[in-house]
Amino acid sequence: MKRIIVGATGASGLPLLIDVLRIIRENADDGWRSTLILSDSSQTTLQWETGLSVSDVRELADDWYEPTEIGARPASGSYPTAGMVVVPCSMKTLAGIHSGYAENLLLRAADVTIKEQRPLVLCTRESPLSPIHLRNMQELSSIPGVRIMPPVMNFYGHYTSIEEMTYSIAARLLSPFGITASGYQGWEGLEER
Template sequence: MIRRIVVGITGATGSIYALRLLKILSTLSDIEVHLIVSSSGILTLNNELSIKINDLHSLVSIVHNVKNIGDVLASGSFRIDGMLIVPCSIRTLSAIANGLSDNLIVRAADVSLKERRRIVLMVRESPFNLIHLRNMISVTEMGGIIFPPMPAFYHQPSSIEEMVDHTVIHAMRLLNLDVSGPVWKGI
């Protein structure tokens, strides 16, 4: 059975998480990946990783235009199995928390929340002020999962790639995707 996962990429720093997520998802034969990238996300991908949006096309099933608010992802009748916004800017978090569906990333997130589907927001700006925290609480109360990408060290990573993989795999597991990675074994 094919599972549909929507990935939104916004302009917050952390494009490395998005790229790694897409690379891992592309290895899973039972996943149909739907990608939406904001205009700021395109700029950040280029700035941080020197890649263009076209470089991501081979890693996904379908690329959706962030400006097309009439896209299939804007409707609850289009079934998906989960959504990740990686990285998630504070602007996108705020729009989701307040129901301001002015682009397809925010509208697809709104649909995920209203249809009670899993959605993970890798909020990637800090420090947080009170407005940020209240918006995180609002999204959490609506059923979303706030998952700031924070590196873990218990698995003794030897590279940035291993730290990124650990974070991305943890986020994927929150969508009930079965991927292997470090597991805490206790002391």
């Protein structure tokens, strides 16, 4: 079994979380499982952006924990995971990860992921970026295994809907773990067109 901790914060971008969980579920036959931690703020944004309830989203995950469960299994390096993705990752959460301020389970799980040298993908969401945001991202990106992956769209995929674009970004967020999304088509080179 290959488990990914999936954290979500209150930043805009919760449709990406839904696709990330669905893609992990699509890869269950390859042993992939998800452990979900929704911050309190994400639960508010979730309803606004997706129309889904917290229980709807928890059903997409294999396991889930409340952010207040600081003593739960993901708070320990002995909890075996392939790494963690935070999607979306607010600047507040980014700052907490950057400073090691593990005040809740989501921040503690990210802290553990770094200390255990497992992959940590941060789908940072903010615009414009302040010098503080950029400094936090730059310093975190210098840690082996930490990837800063804002939800940047591409145009070479010739997407016809926002849903296709969202799926593409979600697929790219999971690529560092070796997960392949069935509906994702990456760059094939100009000679293929």
